[in-house]
Amino acid sequence: MPTSPAAIGSDLLFLDALGPTGPYRSRDHLTLCDVSGTPAGRLSLVPKLYVSRAISALRKAEALPVEDRLTALKHAGELFATGTVAGLTATEYATAVCRMSGTPLANVRTAIHSIRARAAEAYRSAQAARPVGAVNDWRDPLARTGRAVWTRRGDVLAVHAPGNHPAVHTTWLEALALGYHVAIRPSRREPLTSYRLVAALREAGFGQDRVAWLPTGHDAADELLHRADLSLVYGGQDVIDKYAHVPTVLPNGPGRSKILVTAECDWRDHLDVIADSVARHGGTACVNTTAVFVEGDPAPLAEALAEQLSAIPSLPPQDDRAVLPVHPAADARAISDHLLGLRAKAVGATARLGGDGVADGLGDGSAALRPAVHVLDDPHDHRAGTELPFPCVWVAPWTRQAGTGVLKDTLVLTAITEDEELLDQLLAEPSVRNLYIGGHPTHWMEPGIPHDAYLGEFLMRTKAVIRG
Structure with missing residues (x-):
């Protein structure tokens, strides 16, 4: 005891x-x-x-x-x-x-x-x-x-x-x-x-x-x-x-979880699911959405997502209404500076939210990490795979030419599409470990459903046995 x-x-x-x-x-x-x-x-x-x-x-x-x-x-x-x-x-x-x-x-x-x-x-x-x-x-x-x-x-x-x-x-x-x-x-x-x-x-x-x-x-x-x-x-x-x-x-x-929305589906019908996938668990889990790929112009989706996420309040973690993760102020500023550095290192990224930093001091030596939304010009931009420990999302254009290549290395991919051939390709892609079809948040999990394969696949093996 x-x-x-x-x-x-x-x-x-x-x-x-x-x-x-x-x-x-x-x-x-x-x-x-x-x-x-x-x-x-x-x-x-x-x-x-x-x-x-x-x-x-x-x-x-x-x-x-x-x-x-x-x-x-x-x-x-x-x-x-x-x-x-x-x-x-x-x-x-x-x-x-x-x-x-x-x-x-x-x-x-x-x-x-x-x-x-x-x-x-x-x-x-x-x-x-x-x-x-x-x-x-x-x-x-x-x-x-x-x-x-x-x-x-x-x-x-x-x-x-x-x-x-x-x-x-x-x-x-x-x-x-x-x-x-x-x-x-x-x-x-x-x-x-x-x-x-x-x-x-x-x-x-x-x-x-x-x-x-x-x-x-x-x-x-x-x-x-x-x-x-x-x-x-x-x-x-x-x-x-x-x-x-x-x-x-x-x-x-890192999970580098993603959402794909193809042209035949209206992202407006799924905005709440997308925002929830980014912000649930304070954006700290491997199943939180890191990048959203949209077939067409990504800017309107990013603007709407930024507006929704900006309404989340900055509160101490013990407040019942708190959503955002809180860190010591110096640590929060370091994370914020890292994000600003990522955006500044190369062209092709526009901040829709969090452009002036994401560390929001709470007056007691701590700071909440506020959401960030960035629009990328290129679906191949490596920043779409950058996972940070708060609600931070990169919104990028997707084209049929880019295909499944930009969606690889993903723990959870929510594919909002009616393209069954594309879904077959995504399911066959080994580095897409979980595929959610339609408006399901990337953080969805249930007992008995594999997370990153079944843990039992690692812990156990089979032996042939015959007895009298």
């Missing part, structure tokens, strides 16, 4: 590592600040030796029987969403993670409900990836005449978790449902969600030697990947490039 986070003053938290023998407070720690720069807590950072021993303990532990796993996952989801976990109520957690990460409170609440639901559905979602010709156990009567058995590729999964949105922690719950033991290296920007979830899982029945929470520096982070059987890592294009050819690592990078 993890102890409560130690108080350091009235509002500060000390987040201890959660290892195989319980909470561990290291001498090396990181001060955590909220978006105004005010200290919010301290994060223990564990050394390489601690990581090695923790992974060894996870590997030695026996997996819970499947029914016990499912019961514990459902209970953990309820605890996470409604209970007092490691000394924090659900309301206290939501407020703390909101101020620490700058994620709007409404988004945090949505993520809480999502984690609760996905914990209960984790096994069913994982089973959607199982080949139809495979069974889960060699004891299945079908194995008497020969069958494929779906089995794990290893025993321990490491997760280098991101901090862009609390709901990212729904993904690795499927690994627990399949019998993996999991070690989480939390994001320094927002470690509290994974801390609370791991604490809830331990309290619900997974115990201390089946799921661990291991904050580390960079050297020990590499040790975590080295010791685990399989790993999930998140980051930018550099992360994708680094691990693209490492078979034990599944890298998750």
Whole structure:
């Protein structure tokens, strides 16, 4: 049972590592600040030796029987969403993670409900990836005449978790449902969600030697990947490039999600879907729309989109009406300057919104990142693939000559078109990982539906089995 986070003053938290023998407070720690720069807590950072021993303990532990796993996952989801976990109520957690990460409170609440639901559905979602010709156990009567058995590729999964949105922690719950033991290296920007979830899982029945929470520096982070059987890592294009050819690592990078509107469809009928695809989740998720391609003149669509997005207010993240992500003011200005630099580096980009910068100070040392809309002259402009952590969209012309080439490298493509031949081409394009046909927002996701393929495709394999 993890102890409560130690108080350091009235509002500060000390987040201890959660290892195989319980909470561990290291001498090396990181001060955590909220978006105004005010200290919010301290994060223990564990050394390489601690990581090695923790992974060894996870590997030695026996997996819970499947029914016990499912019961514990459902209970953990309820605890996470409604209970007092490691000394924090659900309301206290939501407020703390909101101020620490700058994620709007409404988004945090949505993520809480999502984690609760996905914990209960984790096994069913994982089973959607199982080949139809495979069974889960060699004891299945079908194995008497020969069958494929779906089995794990290893025993321990490491997760280098991101901090862009609390709901990212729904993904690795499927690994627990399949019998993996999991070690989480939390994001320094927002470690509290994974801390609370791991604490809830331990309290619900997974115990201390089946799921661990291991904050580390960079050297020990590499040790975590080295010791685990399989790993999930998140980051930018550099992360994708680094691990693209490492078979034990599944890298998750920019989504570069897009919307295409062809000439026979009126974009005005879909403006709300386009705006929602850009701004939902504060524009921070890989499924948010980065670029909109329109057959014809892109300027009217961009103008209408800019008008709609400009109405979003700049508010502190704990305000119930907040939509936009909030950062420390210096960080927000750096992101804003980066955007201005992108526009200035080459001709062919016109700002319809955000042309004077996007950092909007809130008077307390923090700043909201306001939406930006730019029109590009050329569908091949590389800036259409630039993904930034707020509602930022590039609107570009699309032509039949440009074809599917400019739509490649896309996590989600919403294609608003009646051209079935084009849809066939898009579905056949390997780098378009998800295709939504018609007026569906790019952020649409449901349990049991693949996100970037099924996670089970990475975690599991089939073995031929025949028995008497």
